[in-house]
Amino acid sequence: MTAQTAAEVNRNVLARRDYAMIAELVRPASRVLDLGCGEGELLAWLREYKNVDARGVEIEGAKVQRAIARGVSVYQGDLESGLRDYPDRSFDFIILSQTLQEMRHPLGVLQEMLRVGEHVIVSFPNFGHWTVRVAHLFSGRAPKTELFPYDWYDSPNLHFLTVDDFVLLCRRQGWTIEHRVCLNGDREVTMMPNLLSEMAVFSIRR
């Protein structure tokens, strides 16, 4: 499996369960920037049903073409440089769905997102999930689970953060956590989310 198809699988496996949560967090008629927006599915939905000013950034040309063809304003480029040009507070919401763990400099990206946007919505797979811990403990190898189905050498994931890691980062940076939804399958996890949730959706602000 190449890194690229691995990234595709990542998206499919997680099936964008986070989209529903993200869509709930976005205020109607607001300005939204989706980083790594793919073919603009979420943006098109937000535009249609929440009347938002929807924009996106995507690196893959073919996806950008399809996003533009469906009427979504998408810019072809990498996320890091994608944010640089914008003045402070250009957007009400900036979304980074299932990509934080693939960023080379996640802290820098988060800081830029919080500069350009008022609210930052981030979703990521939780590396603290018990299946990952068990896989690692018993195999003694880089964990390979339903959530992280890759071998270490072809994984798109550069960082393996957990729900607790993210909360700690927010505390250190002085960011406010506005919402937090942890999911196991389609179910919300409220008890011991660091151990029991497969994925987390956070809304934070400076």
Added chain:
Amino acid sequence: MSFSVETQCVRFPSLELDCGVTLVNVDCAYETYGSLNGDRSNAILVTHAFSGDAHAAGISADGQPGWWSNMIGPGLGFDTDRYFVICANVLGGCRGTTGPACLDPTTGQPYGMHFPVITIGDIVRLQKRLTGHLGIEKLLAVVGGSMGGMQVLEWAVAYPECVAAAIPIATTARHSAQQIAFNEVGRQAIMADPDWNQGDYYSSKPPARGLAVARMVGHITYMSDASMRQKFGRRLRDKDAFGFDFSVDFEVESYLRYRGSQFVNRFDANSYLYITKAMDYFDLSNGKPSLSAAFDRTKARFLVLSFSSDWLYPTYQSLEIVSALRGRNVDVAFCELPSHYGHDAFLLEVKEQTAMVKGFLASVFEDLSR
């Protein structure tokens, strides 16, 4: 799409130019396709590239298809079943709009070198007159490639209230040294031709050799190394061995000579000088603290397109535009399309452009009617 069209012409009593001169009796040649809707909200202005003209779509009286007839027509990218499309020959041109080959009303002689030096701003000012004449206050979109793209940018900056969407393709916000250099070679080729005669050749022989050489240089810049390799390679023209003389040996020589000689029949050498000068003067950031500042009042949504093998208007120039627009948080979509056709790609890569243009226009139109 085989619908027949006729070029029309409207005369404006005067037009003020950036250089301070006021031109009188200014003709503007244009064509329209499709029909204007009730609230006049479906008009799209197509701006042509350097050597283009008003005949962008359909079939002319003499059987010629328009220069963008694969993009403009019923069901096409610029769908004339939905939109009212306008294209005008540029000021300084030689295809119906006032230019150096026209008679100067004050002398009764062709303008020649007495024609004032024009700018992209002047070209757009005349187009604004035309849209006013057609009863259109706000254009749904302005779209064009290459020099057409410069006009698109100028429209969005000069008349921000009048443009809902802008589609600059394979273009730049300012000519680079390299672009000016190629234009200067073209101009020098024309002016070095004794037949040019300081621009006063309308009653004798035009500087055909100079103009043909200028066009040959132009054609090289429109293609790419890869597309020339594919189209010509080192193939010989009608011979199996070198001629050991300076007649045509290679296919590529034959092609360039043919394109050069064809061009002489449809283009005026003085127009070449004036229009290339207008391109070289073009700098959207002129008199502004930054390129971003030029877009301060811009409200249009943008779709910026570039092509991977275009070395005449490289992608970095499109990115410069995109970056400046984002600096003012203007809504901009951008894509670099893969192509090996070089600068010509904007006329040839129809499928991808069609899909994107259709979706983009539909979305802008929907925004307007919300």
